[in-house]
Amino acid sequence: MPTPHYEYSKGVILKIIETLLSVEFPFGLTVRYAVKANPHPEIIKLLAEKGIMFDTSSSYEATDLLTLGIAGRAISLSSQQSPHNLPELLQAGVDFVVTSLHQLETYINTPNRRDTIAVRINPPVGYGHNNRTSTGGINSSFGIWHEYLDQVLSITKTAGIKINRIHIHFGSGADPSVWEEVAEVALAIMERVSEATVLDIGGGFKVHRFGEEKEANMPAILTMFKQKLNEFAKKTGRQLRLEIEPGTYMIAHAGILITTIDDIVDTGSEGYTFLRLNTGMNDFLRSSLYGARHKIEVITNMTTTKDYVVVGHNCESGDILTPASDNPEEIETRNLKEAKIGDEVRIYDMGAYCASMRAKGYNSFPSAPEYFVD
Amino acid sequence: MPTPHYEYSKGVILKIIETLLSVEFPFGLTVRYAVKANPHPEIIKLLAEKGIMFDTSSSYEATDLLTLGIAGRAISLSSQQSPHNLPELLQAGVDFVVTSLHQLETYINTPNRRDTIAVRINPPVGYGHNNRTSTGGINSSFGIWHEYLDQVLSITKTAGIKINRIHIHFGSGADPSVWEEVAEVALAIMERVSEATVLDIGGGFKVHRFGEEKEANMPAILTMFKQKLNEFAKKTGRQLRLEIEPGTYMIAHAGILITTIDDIVDTGSEGYTFLRLNTGMNDFLRSSLYGARHKIEVITNMTTTKDYVVVGHNCESGDILTPASDNPEEIETRNLKEAKIGDEVRIYDMGAYCASMRAKGYNSFPSAPEYFVD
Numbered sequence: 001m002p003t004p005h006y007e008y009s010k011g012v013i014l015k016i017i018e019t020l021l022s023v024e025f026p027f028g029l030t031v032r033y034a035v036k037a038n039p040h041p042e043i044i045k046l047l048a049e050k051g052i053m054f055d056t057s058s059s060y061e062a063t064d065l066l067t068l069g070i071a072g073r074a075i076s077l078s079s080q081q082s083p084h085n086l087p088e089l090l091q092a093g094v095d096f097v098v099t100s101l102h103q104l105e106t107y108i109n110t111p112n113r114r115d116t117i118a119v120r121i122n123p124p125v126g127y128g129h130n131n132r133t134s135t136g137g138i139n140s141s142f143g144i145w146h147e148y149l150d151q152v153l154s155i156t157k158t159a160g161i162k163i164n165r166i167h168i169h170f171g172s173g174a175d176p177s178v179w180e181e182v183a184e185v186a187l188a189i190m191e192r193v194s195e196a197t198v199l200d201i202g203g204g205f206k207v208h209r210f211g212e213e214k215e216a217n218m219p220a221i222l223t224m225f226k227q228k229l230n231e232f233a234k235k236t237g238r239q240l241r242l243e244i245e246p247g248t249y250m251i252a253h254a255g256i257l258i259t260t261i262d263d264i265v266d267t268g269s270e271g272y273t274f275l276r277l278n279t280g281m282n283d284f285l286r287s288s289l290y291g292a293r294h295k296i297e298v299i300t301n302m303t304t305t306k307d308y309v310v311v312g313h314n315c316e317s318g319d320i321l322t323p324a325s326d327n328p329e330e331i332e333t334r335n336l337k338e339a340k341i342g343d344e345v346r347i348y349d350m351g352a353y354c355a356s357m358r359a360k361g362y363n364s365f366p367s368a369p370e371y372f373v374d
Numbered sequence: 375m376p377t378p379h380y381e382y383s384k385g386v387i388l389k390i391i392e393t394l395l396s397v398e399f400p401f402g403l404t405v406r407y408a409v410k411a412n413p414h415p416e417i418i419k420l421l422a423e424k425g426i427m428f429d430t431s432s433s434y435e436a437t438d439l440l441t442l443g444i445a446g447r448a449i450s451l452s453s454q455q456s457p458h459n460l461p462e463l464l465q466a467g468v469d470f471v472v473t474s475l476h477q478l479e480t481y482i483n484t485p486n487r488r489d490t491i492a493v494r495i496n497p498p499v500g501y502g503h504n505n506r507t508s509t510g511g512i513n514s515s516f517g518i519w520h521e522y523l524d525q526v527l528s529i530t531k532t533a534g535i536k537i538n539r540i541h542i543h544f545g546s547g548a549d550p551s552v553w554e555e556v557a558e559v560a561l562a563i564m565e566r567v568s569e570a571t572v573l574d575i576g577g578g579f580k581v582h583r584f585g586e587e588k589e590a591n592m593p594a595i596l597t598m599f600k601q602k603l604n605e606f607a608k609k610t611g612r613q614l615r616l617e618i619e620p621g622t623y624m625i626a627h628a629g630i631l632i633t634t635i636d637d638i639v640d641t642g643s644e645g646y647t648f649l650r651l652n653t654g655m656n657d658f659l660r661s662s663l664y665g666a667r668h669k670i671e672v673i674t675n676m677t678t679t680k681d682y683v684v685v686g687h688n689c690e691s692g693d694i695l696t697p698a699s700d701n702p703e704e705i706e707t708r709n710l711k712e713a714k715i716g717d718e719v720r721i722y723d724m725g726a727y728c729a730s731m732r733a734k735g736y737n738s739f740p741s742a743p744e745y746f747v748d
Binding site: 035036039056057058060064078079080081082101102103137141142144145147262264265266267271274276280285289311314315316317331341356357360361362363365 | 409410413430431432434435438452453454455456474475476477496511512513514515516518519521636637638639640641642644645646648650652654659662663664683685686687688689690691692705715730731732733734735736737738739740
């Protein structure tokens, strides 16, 4: 099969679903897949078959899912931008999460609206490995600032609408103690919204891709949430359902990008040896954008290794696949099996935010197609 | 006309062409447009009518131009990746620039090859506002490392091929003294390639988009090159033609992105006020990728101003249009006319590397279309 191309495994996704559903929640657990991570129709259909629900980030994404045949009641829409077709989406059964006071006012005056609404609150703190992946706190434009909660309660009360779900998203993290703090901040907000029955803590469950990165221990995190919800029930008498919105966690490990070494060049004894791949930022942007590091493997019988800088095929110096940790401004060498032109190179953990977030068509290169191996 | 959309001006492009052709070169000047900056067919056709030649960065881009009806002899191909159809491109008259020793060996054994070749040399120094836009020196994978020039000369001599053009690209810069240094390094390399008749110094001519940024003074830079080439002719008896490959300089000022404020949110008295636009990194990646800053204007009758952070509509915290200078990890406020939801917002100098380099389709948003206003 020609390279570059993405290979996805449904088997890996099914195992992750098992992990996510392994903890029994007394008041229920909804797993919503963050569709923007990878909206491939085969993935959407597989998840729907397994009872996974969907979190969409634009009205276009929600509409695409309806077109695919996904039931509206399985879709939640939480978007920075006002939906272009909210009445139709509501009519189809899509759940709407307002992410601003303006969206709340619009919803109240929208045909087909229900007597309930979900609200995204921007909490006082945020986590994430840098500003670009942190989605809470004063630097974040996502959700309604927590100080305006009383205003939200007053507006909904006047309109005769009940807030059934609170969505609070903190950003990316693996540290369980951080998630415990998340739970406490979230439940403090839930206490103030006495009518809410669902706590939606969003996504941001980190996976291990390279080096010292830590993967979120989902059973431990879910068990912690279960305990907190039990304590909350004892304290308040309210039995809250939990919602989580994994994107990366659901799909990152299920994808590989298969590429070929197109060329090998070097900059002399004081310089570097570069593997030029037949793919790049037009297929895969995370390294250029975040300095994200992925495991890279040269497929060869060679046993010797060598230090390489791995670069993409785009005429753009930022098109590097081995950036320094969290610093896409700097290159880093990677010790790989000794390579020759024509060798296959596999880049791992490419299921999430790779095919869906790429500088498509840059340098007029065709886009790497996506296939399923199982 | 619905927003978001790009508006391009052919009039602006024509004026820039005039500037670029304003300096008379005794031994000739070729202006090649770096197509990757914006491959819109209308732009390509306009430039072709005005006698501008083309620099393409992939064999796909070169093929697209041939399909558009551009003559092969007007097209040069300089690509990180080996062309997928080199014999056909050579047959059509496309000029090939080898960017590695492997590409040189391949060229020698390619049907339809000529007895001449252009070679891209990676010079010992590079400029650019950061590693991501610097394209020379040991950190760069572009071109054949200058220390291997003797090897190149030996290979071409053995094959009976003459090097007619040397391409040396240093990266982005505005400082005329830097360009003088570029000229000296480039001419020192030209001295060693006695058969070469064309010096191609690539692009990297910076434009002013925001704040303290300096725009390259092209007449001054070209006049400096003219003097250097005259001195070179006196010293060596060789009359060199100059080639330049402007992309940003040719087209950046000719484009505006027209958007609408979809929402305004804030994070309280200690926080920020955010303008959420109905566009974002799926239409425009430079700010998220480089921390690039563009002039932003709110179209309103208001005379009061306010500090805003301007963000995109994608569910991605890095989708910011007002990053700190050269630091996309940090947000910065911009003092703009006081805005309300629904106001039009214009983002300037969006002709180059905007529509052509975007995370197309991310969050399933449709792509902003491109129109010409003149």
